[in-house]
Amino acid sequence: MRIELQKRARVSTLFSVLSPLLALVLTLIGGAILFWALGKNPGSALYSFFIEPLLEVWSLHELAVKAAPLILIAVGLSICYRSNNWNIGAEGQFTIGAITGSILPVLYPEWHSPMILPLMLLMGIAGGALYAGIPALLKTRFNTNEILTSLMLVYIAQLFLDWLVRGPWRDPQGYNFPQTKSFQIEAVLPEMLASGRAHWGFAFAIIAAVALWFMMRFMLKGFEVQVLGQSERAGRFAGFSARRMVWFSMLVSGGLAGLAGISEVSGSIGHVQPSISPGYGFTAIIVAFLGRLNPLGIIASGLVLALTYLGGEAAQLSIGISDKVSRVFQGLLLFFVLSCDTLIHYRIRLIFAGSQAEAKG
């Protein structure tokens, strides 16, 4: 048996909608087999993964808390990847944004002004953008590959944060433990509703996604991103500068990652500590591609991925599925979603030795 792809004449609208559903079905089947093989009840496992986290209000809030940084970072990255700039260092930009955004509350804990929060957010954006500016500068000036530089800068940022909170920023009243003072109330990003923990970071994520969607769809800049991403030569003929695009895409994605960083620290944690991200910057890369690099798609994919984290926890607690198994399940889900997307652009033919039979189309 052989699998052959045939390019569709047009992008299949039907399958743009259907492919995630098909992927979900395949994941349910694959997951059921996995859980059954491990001696767990497949029904209740899948229920814990996909339904349980959605049944309670507090849990929906948690979903928003978990999805916000993923979406915020991923929409920025989508601009990078569309324009062929391989920023894989969002984790570092997130970290630096969290640091620069926290300068005011850490150094001026007595400053009680409504101005402090907007300033923090701006400084977070600036910090993330500047940090992403380093690979941009190195790429445009010295021709240095941004995959390497942005990745290496992640480790440097994390060590810098580590040094800060264990050294100069340490809370003097905190028994010399590595964290800063808790932020003053004015410096905490407020919750959106009284019913749970979701803070304005989620709103930022949605706003950013819609704004970038609008840009990509209706503005010349969006066209420029796509043309330069397809071919630098074609872009040059259209009068676009690849060099400026490096700067634009890196600064936008860095700025958004920085915003995610300060929102997370100010809204969810309330102080700075050595570990502020469980790898959001890397997970967001998957989120970006899962959302097909479309900002609106990214909102959906960010929520789905966040759901699998919450669901993994729920499954651990309700039926004792280990976190390793939930990682495996998450991997399965990603594989199915990614491969089902193929159906949007291609017809899949199964070719058996001798006879030819068409499967799904």
Added chain:
Amino acid sequence: MKKLIIALAASAALLGGFSTGAQAQEKKKVCFIYVGSKTDGGWTQAHDRGRIELEKALGDKIETPFLESVPEGPDAERAIERMARSGCAIVYTTSFGFMDATVKVAAKFPDVKFEHATGFKAGPNLATYNSRFYEGRYIQGQIAAKMSKKGVAGYIASFPIPEVVMGINAFELGAKSVNPDFKLKVVWANTWFDPGKEADAAKALVDQGVDILTQHTDTTAPMQVAAERGIFAFGQASDMIAAGPKTQLTAIVDTWGAYYIKRTKALLDGSWKSEQIWDGLKDGILTMAPYTNMPDDVKAMAEETEAKIKSGELHPFTGPINKQDGSEWLKAGEKAEDGVLLGMNFYIQGVDDKLPK
């Protein structure tokens, strides 16, 4: 297409069919939140051993659900809240980084009890607990000074937090009680858990002339390096004798089980109070692995010290002790206060390292 719809419908039915609600619980839930995986071979596994012991001891009255690999930060708050909502009577949060998350959730759920390991923030329904690891380190220091020919030991440290600094100082104090000129070289691996890096740090120390290794990181990699290079070493968190049958002198074994059983019994009989507990060797929250690979007189000395610490006759941090720069910290006979130890951020004399400020 049709097939697809059928498949969808079938799976939906499957889901509905199995989605049983929560069953009535008679046993009390004693819940645990882990920062690592329960088979990490280090810190978290030690807590999980404690949980299993607890279940063995009181399994007819309680059950012990747990969440593993919970990242510190907002995820922790969610995980703890999920625990509180799922009907846990008490939640043990077993990593320092869970402190503020535990405080927040504890305030929201006054009827649930919480205990946070190694932190310093308590509340009406939030206790803290910790283990006096430094007592074991002091004994190790004494053994090191007896066993080392060169008078220099190497210390593989994780991160400069008070717990680790306290351990380094206790080790050096123990060593100096035997050999006043004993030196300690420190390498910060900047990780709790990376076998490769821990091995590299161990090799660097051995290459710089230490002939005893001790570690405050989680894997057995340094023990393996010591075995290979033919020097002695101390295990950390678990008995690591399997990794170095001819190498391990002893190990500090985290035996949280004793503590969990004690506190859970208190919970069951209604005598549980919020306390800030710092248990030591005498309470069984840590134990020394068998003293091996050493002459009888060294073993006798170690056992004697252990007995003295257990009886309260010996407190490792008893003056006279000078700080690294030679200035006086504790006068002769003076004992360090717990508060100072818990926030320790300076070295004592004899440690050959500069502490990051």
Added chain:
Amino acid sequence: MFEAILLTVITAATPLVIAALGELVTERAGVLNLGVEGMMIMGAVCAFAATQMTGSPYIGIVAGIVGGGLFSLLFGFLTLTLVANQVATGLALTILGLGISGQLGESFVGQPGIKLQPIVIPLLSDIPFFGRVLFAQDLTFYLSIALVIGINWFLFKSRRGLKLRAIGDNHGSAHALGINVIRTRYLAVLFGGACAGLAGAQLSLVYTPQWVENMSAGRGWIALALVVFASWRPWRVLAGGYLFGAVTIGQLHAQAFGIGIPSQVLSALPYVATIVVLIIISHNRRTTLINTPASLGKAFVPDR
């Protein structure tokens, strides 16, 4: 002491070099597999499990290679047959690999491993100074050197290597010339996975003979960076790997020596050094461009 430090550097650098060499061949064929970390950890767990069960680390090495290789075929199937996005699939492969290896290895945690012993080459190992460093090593070191030489010859001197590079530079024209793009890419992915698996086996059999979850601890990512650092040339992978290893070990020695610089600053040195050296060697835009596979990461579907 200098000899001992060199040995430490070699042990630290070898897994990076091997994994990076495999990824280099994969990328030269135009496929970007970001799942090195996942394949590496699969290799580590397979190698350790096989060694514990058979008692022979050589069987372990084979198991590591097979484990990493088979795991990479999953990536191959998704990205080559089903043309799924390579970047996302590679990252998903890492998530899956960390999960599966943790599950498989659960019962092996805490078991002392069996170390792959050095093969001492008589006479050569008696050469003063370099003898012991170069000729009294374990199999994985010799393999890493053989791989550098072999891959260099294959890519730049052999016909098949030429074809492979042609595919990486422009799969459309390569296909038009009658080269089987998909098959070659499958082999390249398989080779990359096998190398990552071998690198993983080195971790659990040589570097630190034990199994713990996540024991690769980000080394797959460093290997990926090394390929870029080397601008897709095998000898530079070797140089880059040893540079990274040397700075990593050097900073630990600096600490043990007690020079009083914050350890975080020292720990950041390998990353800073890598960036700085890359800036110096990549200023010449032309040589960089020549070596960068032009169709890297792009999907290919043959039209029939």
